[in-house]
Each structure stands twice: as C-alpha cells, then as structure tokens.
Amino acid sequence: xxxxxxxxxxxxxxxxxxxxxxxxxxxxxxxxxxxxxxxxxxxxxxxxxxxxxxxxxxxxxxxxxxxxxxxxxxxxxxxxxxxxxxxxxxxxxxxxxxxxxxxxxxxxxxxxxxxxxxxxxxxxxxxxxxxxxxxxxxxxxxxxxxxxxxxxxxxxxxxxxxxxxxxxxxxxxxxxxxxxxxxxxxxxxxxxxxxxxxxxxxxxxxxxxxxxxxxx
Amino acid sequence: xxxxxxxxxxxxxxxxxxxxxxxxxxxxxxxxxxxxxxxxxxxxxxxxxxxxxxxxxxxxxxxxxxxxxxxxxxxxxxxxxxxxxxxxxxxxxxxxxxxxxxxxxxxxxxxxxxxxxxxxxxxxxxxxxxxxxxxxxxxxxxxxxxxxxxxxxxxxxxxxxxxxxxxxxxxxxxxxxxxxxxxxxxxxxxxxxxxxxxxxxxxxxxxxxxxxxxxxxxxxxxxxxxxxxxxxxxxxxxxxxxxxxxxxxxxxxxxxxxxxxxxxxxxxxxxxxxxxxxxxxxxxxxxxxxxxxxxxxxxxxxxxxxxxxxxxxxxxxxxxxxxxxxxxxxxxxxxxxxxxxxxxxxxxxxxxxxxxxxxxxxxxxxxxxxxxxxxxxxxxxxxxxxxxxxxxxxxxxxxxxxxxxxxxxxxxxxxxxxxxxxxxxxxxxxxxxxxxxxxxxxxxxxxxxxxxxxxxxxxxxxxxxxxxxxxxxxxxxxxxxxxxxxxxxxxxxxxxxxxxxxxxxxxxxxxxxxxxxxxxxxxxxxxxxxxxxxxxxxxxxxxxxxxxxxxxxxxxxxxxxxxxxxxxxxxxxxxxxxxxxxxxxxxxxxxxxxxxxxxxxxxxxxxxxxxxxxxxxxxxxxxxxxxxxxxxxxx
Numbered sequence: 001x002x003x004x005x006x007x008x009x010x011x012x013x014x015x016x017x018x019x020x021x022x023x024x025x026x027x028x029x030x031x032x033x034x035x036x037x038x039x040x041x042x043x044x045x046x047x048x049x050x051x052x053x054x055x056x057x058x059x060x061x062x063x064x065x066x067x068x069x070x071x072x073x074x075x076x077x078x079x080x081x082x083x084x085x086x087x088x089x090x091x092x093x094x095x096x097x098x099x100x101x102x103x104x105x106x107x108x109x110x111x112x113x114x115x116x117x118x119x120x121x122x123x124x125x126x127x128x129x130x131x132x133x134x135x136x137x138x139x140x141x142x143x144x145x146x147x148x149x150x151x152x153x154x155x156x157x158x159x160x161x162x163x164x165x166x167x168x169x170x171x172x173x174x175x176x177x178x179x180x181x182x183x184x185x186x187x188x189x190x191x192x193x194x195x196x197x198x199x200x201x202x203x204x205x206x207x208x209x210x211x212x213x214x215x216x
Numbered sequence: 217x218x219x220x221x222x223x224x225x226x227x228x229x230x231x232x233x234x235x236x237x238x239x240x241x242x243x244x245x246x247x248x249x250x251x252x253x254x255x256x257x258x259x260x261x262x263x264x265x266x267x268x269x270x271x272x273x274x275x276x277x278x279x280x281x282x283x284x285x286x287x288x289x290x291x292x293x294x295x296x297x298x299x300x301x302x303x304x305x306x307x308x309x310x311x312x313x314x315x316x317x318x319x320x321x322x323x324x325x326x327x328x329x330x331x332x333x334x335x336x337x338x339x340x341x342x343x344x345x346x347x348x349x350x351x352x353x354x355x356x357x358x359x360x361x362x363x364x365x366x367x368x369x370x371x372x373x374x375x376x377x378x379x380x381x382x383x384x385x386x387x388x389x390x391x392x393x394x395x396x397x398x399x400x401x402x403x404x405x406x407x408x409x410x411x412x413x414x415x416x417x418x419x420x421x422x423x424x425x426x427x428x429x430x431x432x433x434x435x436x437x438x439x440x441x442x443x444x445x446x447x448x449x450x451x452x453x454x455x456x457x458x459x460x461x462x463x464x465x466x467x468x469x470x471x472x473x474x475x476x477x478x479x480x481x482x483x484x485x486x487x488x489x490x491x492x493x494x495x496x497x498x499x500x501x502x503x504x505x506x507x508x509x510x511x512x513x514x515x516x517x518x519x520x521x522x523x524x525x526x527x528x529x530x531x532x533x534x535x536x537x538x539x540x541x542x543x544x545x546x547x548x549x550x551x552x553x554x555x556x557x558x559x560x561x562x563x564x565x566x567x568x569x570x571x572x573x574x575x576x577x578x579x580x581x582x583x584x585x586x587x588x589x590x591x592x593x594x595x596x597x598x599x600x601x602x603x604x605x606x607x608x609x610x611x612x613x614x615x616x617x618x619x620x621x622x623x624x625x626x627x628x629x630x631x632x633x634x635x636x637x638x639x640x641x642x643x644x645x646x647x648x649x650x651x652x653x654x655x656x657x658x659x660x661x662x663x664x665x666x667x668x669x670x671x672x673x674x675x676x677x678x679x680x681x682x683x684x685x686x687x688x689x690x691x692x693x694x695x696x697x698x699x700x701x702x703x704x705x706x707x708x709x710x711x712x713x714x715x716x717x718x719x720x721x722x723x724x725x726x727x728x729x730x731x732x733x734x735x736x737x738x739x740x741x742x743x744x745x746x747x748x749x750x751x752x753x754x755x756x757x758x759x760x761x762x763x764x765x766x767x768x769x770x771x772x773x774x775x776x777x778x779x780x781x782x783x784x785x786x787x788x789x790x791x792x793x794x795x796x797x798x799x800x801x802x803x804x805x806x807x808x809x810x811x812x813x814x815x816x817x818x819x820x821x822x823x824x825x826x827x828x829x830x831x832x833x834x835x836x837x838x839x840x841x842x843x844x845x846x847x848x849x850x851x
Contacts, residue, residue, distance in 0.1 A: 128721065129710070168721070
C-alpha cells in the first residue's frame, strides 16, 4: 500500500520538484498538486491524504491555516511543512498548528521522499534551534536544572526533555540514541510526540478548544 | 480661608466696639451728672501743714479755700509735699424718696488717709509713712451710714497723707447715691487696675512666646527685640498693681521700674530702626549708652537719684520717642503701604501719650490749659499706647511670618514644578538616548549584515556568475556553488538571528548540519566541545566569524583532504577561545599553501577578531588552529 501525498505549493518550480520526487518513488502516490490554500483544504476534505506537503507562503490564505484545518479535521494526515532555511519561527508556528515535520526547500528528490516516509512511519525531524524553541515554549531551560528542583510543571516527560536538550546541543539522533540507549527511530518517534504536545498546548489550539466548548 | 478671615475681622471689630463703649461710658456719666443727684463740688477748704491731727480740725482752724481737683504743686508751691485735710460740703435731700444709699467716690487717693463724715470716720486707705510706701491706683468708694447723714448741709473731711516725691494731688470727689457713684468707681478701677493686670499677663505670655521663637531662630533679631520689649513692659506695668510696699523694697523696685521704662523705649527705638531697615550701629550703641545712664545714676546717687532719673532721664526718652516717630514716618513715606502708615501712627500715638503721662506727672498745668477737666481725672495713658504698640508689633511680626510662610509655599510650588519639568526633560532625554542607542545598534547590525552579504554571499555569487558566464562550470559545479551560497546564508541566519546571542545555540545548528553532510561524504566527524554551560556569550558577529572559519575548514576537508575522519575541538582556556579542526587526510605536502583554499579569508577573519590562525601538517593529516582572545570576541 502506497502513501498518498497532497502537495500545496504555489511556486511552479518547486511544485514540479516535489511532484517529481513523489512520482519517482514507488512507495508514494500523488493525490493532487494545488497552488492555493483553499484548494488544499478542499482536496484535504475530498481525498484525506496520508501526508500533506505544504508551503507557508500561499497566495490566498496562510499555510498555517491549512495546517490547522488538517490537524483538526484529518488528524490521521501527517503534515510536512516546507521551509526555506528551517528558520525556527515559521516551523514552530506550523508545529503549533499541527505540523509534525518540516522539509528544507533545497532538499534533493531522495531526501524529499525519505522525509515523507519517515514522517509517515512515525518519526519527526528536529534541528537544534527548533529544539531550543520547543523547550522555551514549555518553559524548560535548555540546561538541566539542579536535581533538587524537578520540573513538574512541564507536560514533557523526562525522556522527551532529555532528547530536546541533547538535540539543542547539536547531537545527531544516532548519538542521542546511543547516549540514552534507544534506537534512532525511537528518538524521532519521541520528537513527533513532543510536536503533538506542543500543538495541544499552543495558544491558538486552546482558543479553538474553548470556542468549541462554547466558552468564547 | 477668606470666610474665616472675614469672621475673624468681625470678631475683632465687635471687641473693639465694646472696648470703645466701656471707655466712653464714664465720660457720659460725668457729662450727665448735672441732671442726677450726684454732686461733685468744685469748692472745698484745705488745711496743709507739716504735721496734721488724726481727727478733723475744727472749723476755726486755718482752713484755706481751694478748688478741686487740687494740685498742691500749683496751689501751695512751698507746702506741696505736706499732708493735708480737705473739707467738702454737700447737700443731702430732705425728700425721703431720694434718700437712697449714699456714698462718696474718690477717683484717686494715691497716698492714703481717712475719710470722715460729719465728724465720724467712715473709710481708711493705707497711708504713706516713713517705712511703707503706699501709692494705690485704686479708686475709693466710702459708703455713708444713713444715720450719719442729715437733711441739708453735710460735711466730708478727708485726711491725705504726705506724698513722696510728687506734689499732693486731690481729685474732685463725687458724692451721691451709690447707684450713681459705683459705676464711676468700677470704670476707673477697670482702666487703672484691671487693664494693667491684663497688660502684665498678656505681655509676659507674648514675651515668652516670642523669645522662644527667637531662641530657636537666632537670626530673627526682631522677634528677640519684640520679646524683650514685651518683657520690659510687663515689668514696668507691675508698678500699677502695687498698692503698698515696705520702703526698702520700694526703693529697689523704683530702680527696676525706671530702668524697665527707659529700656522699653530704647528697645522700641532699636526695633523700629531694624524693622524699617535703618542700619545705624552707632545710633544703636548711642541709645544703649543713654539707657545705661539711668541705672548708672542710681549707682552713683543711690535711691535719692530717683526724682532726677524720673524727671530728666525719662524726659530725655521723649527725644528717643521723637526719633521713633521720625523713623517710622520716614519708612511709611518710603513704603507708602497701609501697614507702614499704621505703624507710624501707632508709634506717634504711643509717644504722644508718653509725653501726656510725663506732663500729667511733672507739669499738669501745662496740659491743664488745654484740657482742664481731663487733667483733673489724672488718667495715665501710656499703657494703652504701649499696649497698642505691642499689638502693632505683634501684628507686624505675624504679617511678616505669614508672608514668609506663603513665600515659602510659593517657593515649594515653584520647586515642585521645576522638579516635575526636570523629570519630564530627563525622561524625554532618556527616551531620546534610548532611541539613539537603538538606532545605533540597528545601524551597526545593518552594517554587519551588509558586510556579511558583501564578503560572503555576494563574493561567492559574483565569482560563480563569472565562472558560469565563462563556461567554466558544469551543472554539478553550479549546483555545488549555489548550495555553498545557501549554506553560507544558513550560517549567517543561525549566527545573526539567534535571539540568545549564544554560541552553543548557533554551534548546535552548525554541528547538526555538518554531521549529516560529513557522514554523507564518508567522513566520520568527532565533535569535542568543551565550553562552560553558563554563558559563552559571543557577539553574533564574532560567533559568525568563528563558524565561518570552521565551515571553511570543513569544506576544505571535504573537497581536498580525502579524509575519513575529522575532529573538531572547541574549548576555552585562560581567556582564549581555542578551535582545532584536524583531519586524517593527505596533508599539505612539503610545501604548504600560504594562500588559496580560503586560507586568506580565514586568516583575515581571525585577525578581525584579534586572533590568530595556524595551518599545520600533523603526523596523520592537517590541522587548522584558531586562537581568539575572549575579550575581543565578546565585545
């Protein structure tokens, strides 16, 4: 069974690059390639793909809106956000909206396909600076605190915090896996869980939940 | 504020009106006596001799006619200090309806004596003797026992003791129903006895209060002078409260009394000079010396000097009084204010009544030519004048005090607004400064970014463009060049966009990216980062240069070294940041390149940070060593 992919990208060059990468991989099937956010949402509702690859800079609506829609209506759909430099703010906003992975725009065709597979398999990528930002969002210091003060307020488990801290130091998943005695795949699975927690604890989500419950 | 001031003024006005009424009442009664039963005979008989009997002399004795009020100094100059009998006749009505309780009212009976009605003693006042000085200012009322009175002619005989120092003076006696004489008695008692009592009390209180102010504020000399004047005046006025005193004490008292009276005038003069701003230390010293003459006369002439002191030294004080008047009038003309005019008026009044009292005592006839009735009443006015003077001084000082207070308040308000203005200015300055600083920082930041674009990305793009146009690059090379451009840009973003200005944050990303790249190229990286956790805070610019050097070195390893391993060591040692990048590649060969392979770039970057860069061949490959002083890197 192949992984179905929806691409939301307005630049023709990258539209072609991404669709070529998907089409070239036997394990992937292309659901649709659309160039606007609204079309993306419509395709999500019509086809419910396994993975959505979405660019943030869309002509009609913010890519974050598309991600949020996907996360709420189609939680089984993994969202991979396309970023030019992996710059933290955009990636973090996307993660808070519900994305669980990001893809650098200059990635080669193999890397693109690999990223989609990894994400669908349950693993999320993370860079040191994104790890720092995530730690900051959960109000956890990137440096371990004195053992006398356990960080009880954080929703992150100890292991998740540890993984974020090691990542922030620039260590690879392999190294981290070795250090804490788990496989690299488990490391990336932890990262995905962390992203889900971040999405739940983000403010936008809280507002959405509250409005759903009739509080606002 | 305004309402209360008005209410206060109203109260003062009511008080003043009442005082005026009290003062005028005796005059009305005196004036209206013609219609009433009160008799105030002008004609009487007198018998003055060095020694006179204790009982009324017989009608056949050497009585001489005299008109009342009598001043022996004029009526019998040679015998003016001898005791005397006065005989006054009056009519008692036949009509029983008018035979009420009768009494005789003697306005002044300074030296004491006895009062006989139809040959019977009815009243006595302590007499002047050799051992006791009696000089009472109380009026005397002698109530007549009805059986002693007979319808028609009755006779009152009054024995007057010999005065000391002054001519004997005897008033017009009022005889009639007590209902008519008693108010006269009460009024006179009020003016001659109660007012001095009040004066002493108030003056002592005021003196204490004002001297206390002066004691706490020594430079306010006017308060001290005022307090001294009030104290002297209280002392002097006490003489009116003494009815009789043993001679020995009386003599000492006179010394005190005269000195206090003169002292009061001198202190008033100094106060006036100081208040009006006339600064004449010589004049003030002269006044003091003149005052000293009084006590000095007592010291030289003993108690016998008193008449001389009272007559001439105190008389001289009238000149001082004229000086006071002149000074205050001059001041009033200079200032032209109501206050100064009021001050000079009060001063003039005080001096005039002082002269009046002096004349009453020493030369009543001079004044009697103009005001015969008034002089006969023998009312001393100086304490009223002086009370007014003290009141005026108190008012002036109070006004001064209030002025000072309000100017102080004004000053405070001005200061407050100034402080507020200054605070606003400071805040504005601070805001401007902060804005400038921000602008400066932003401009520095822009400069850095522009230099980065120029030196890094810009030069790479230009070089690549030129080579592509020359046809010197194939597709792979072009892609590689562009990837290198993107990598450079990522590096700049990592270093410059870092919120935390934290080398380890930028370093983490750097390692993360290079790990994957090196592994993909078959080079095993080893990272040996030994930096303190707490803050290796490099400036973003310095962090970028450091990472650039590392990037250049690692790029060289990938491109040229054909290495299988690379070790990156970064540590902080004795104020130096040390970075070594060592590979196990083919090395530099016998002739290591000084330039090329980005060496020039790396060196200049190191130099810009005040550090040094070494390229070494090791046993197994090549090592790039960077040494940076921490102080330069954190700036």
